[in-house]
Amino acid sequence: MEAEENRKIDKIVKKMVMEAGTEEVSEKFTDAVMRRVGLSGVKKHVYSPLISTMSWRIIGVVIAVVFLLLLTGQWELSPSNIHIPYLGQITDWNLSKLYTEMNLKLKDNIGLQPTIWYSLLMLSFFMYIQIILLRRKLR
Amino acid sequence: MSKLTDQEIIDRIRTGDAYSYSLLVDRYKSMVFTVAVRLLRIREDAEEVAQDTFCSAFKSLHSFRGECRFSTWLYRITYRKSLDQLRRRERQRTNEVVLAEESFQPGFIDRQMDRMDLQARKRIVKNAIGRLPEEDALLITLYYLSEQTLSEISEVMGLPVNTLKVRLFRSRKRLLVLLKDQLEPEIIQQYGG
Numbered sequence: 424m425e426a427e428e429n430r431k432i433d434k435i436v437k438k439m440v441m442e443a444g445t446e447e448v449s450e451k452f453t454d455a456v457m458r459r460v461g462l463s464g465v466k467k468h469v470y471s472p473l474i475s476t477m478s479w480r481i482i483g484v485v486i487a488v489v490f491l492l493l494l495t496g497q498w499e500l501s502p503s504n505i506h507i508p509y510l511g512q513i514t515d516w517n518l519s520k521l522y523t524e525m526n527l528k529l530k531d532n533i534g535l536q537p538t539i540w541y542s543l544l545m546l547s548f549f550m551y552i553q554i555i556l557l558r559r560k561l562r
Numbered sequence: 563m564s565k566l567t568d569q570e571i572i573d574r575i576r577t578g579d580a581y582s583y584s585l586l587v588d589r590y591k592s593m594v595f596t597v598a599v600r601l602l603r604i605r606e607d608a609e610e611v612a613q614d615t616f617c618s619a620f621k622s623l624h625s626f627r628g629e630c631r632f633s634t635w636l637y638r639i640t641y642r643k644s645l646d647q648l649r650r651r652e653r654q655r656t657n658e659v660v661l662a663e664e665s666f667q668p669g670f671i672d673r674q675m676d677r678m679d680l681q682a683r684k685r686i687v688k689n690a691i692g693r694l695p696e697e698d699a700l701l702i703t704l705y706y707l708s709e710q711t712l713s714e715i716s717e718v719m720g721l722p723v724n725t726l727k728v729r730l731f732r733s734r735k736r737l738l739v740l741l742k743d744q745l746e747p748e749i750i751q752q753y754g755g
Contacts, residue, residue: 429731432734432735432738433734435738436702436706436734436737436738437706439683439687439741440687440691440702440703440706440707441706441707442680442683442684442687443683443684443687443688443691444684444707445592445593445595445596445707446592446595446596446599446605446608446688447592447595448591448592448595448609448612449609452587452591452595452609452612452613453584453587453588453591455613456584456587456591456613456616456617457581457583457584457587459613459616459617460580460583460616460617460620460621462580462581462583462584
């Protein structure tokens with residue numbers, strides 16, 4: 424009987440004390456402590472990217488140009504003959520071995536199926552969204 | 563992102579990332595302050611003691627061997643610092659209320675509390691804890707709020723576990739008596755008294 428009452432009291436007190444919660448310190452408490460221990464303030468986490476913004480831009484431009492040239496058919500890839508617009512004909516490159524081994528079938532254009540194009544488009548879109556979300560989260 | 567454990571933060575600090583200490587301060591500041599408030603009763607003094615606690619803990623972090631929880635170690639420092647402050651103050655212990663072990667019904671208190679709004683309940687409970695003797699208030703706080711075990715509290719307060727058990731039993735009853743005292747005027751007020 425007494426044990427039962429004790430359990431009841433324990434339960435009630437626990438519920439009430441948990442609900443009442445802790446006392447709140449002043450807003451600048453952490454800063455004040457950090458100053459007192461000789462550290463000027465709360466650490467600001469700065470995340471520096473592995474690849475700089477400028478490098479990303481250069482990579483982006485290069486990829487875009489290559490795709491554009493391939494898509495418009497101005498850049499012709501063939502086993503032993505590469506024609507780059509404005510740069511002229513490069514005939515010394517011998518890609519025949521690579522062509523055979525890797526079974527490259529790049530012709531005048533990239534002949535990808537529409538499904539692949541949609542997939543690439545969606546993938547780029549999701550990557551873009553993810554970058555935005557990650558940047559927000561890290562901030 | 564997973565939350566760093568206390569030990570992981572301590573390891574970071576030990577390897578030179580001293581700024582990570584702010585993570586520990588943020589994590590325990592409310593509880594350390596609450597412990598100090600329970601003992602000192604004056605918020606300004608308690609905040610001072612809480613800051614002192616974190617400063618001392620930072621300086622002696624190298625001596626923390628991980629034999630107990632970091633929180634237990636921190637509360638022990640808070641407890642000692644609060645006692646030092648109390649001694650300095652040489653305050654008269656006017657709040658040693660002798661409470662009769664009168665009969666009461668825990669169910670009644672529970673029901674009445676349920677009828678009130680959250681803020682009123684919090685105020686009443688905090689007032690009642692504040693009227694307990696300092697060490698009882700601390701015991702209740704550590705046991706229920708920071709969920710320290712009795713053996714951990716024994717390390718903090720330097721008292722045997724059996725003594726703490728008896729004390730906790732009495733403190734709970736005292737708290738309920740105080741709550742009942744506080745509830746009656748509140749209920750009268752609620753009913754337009």
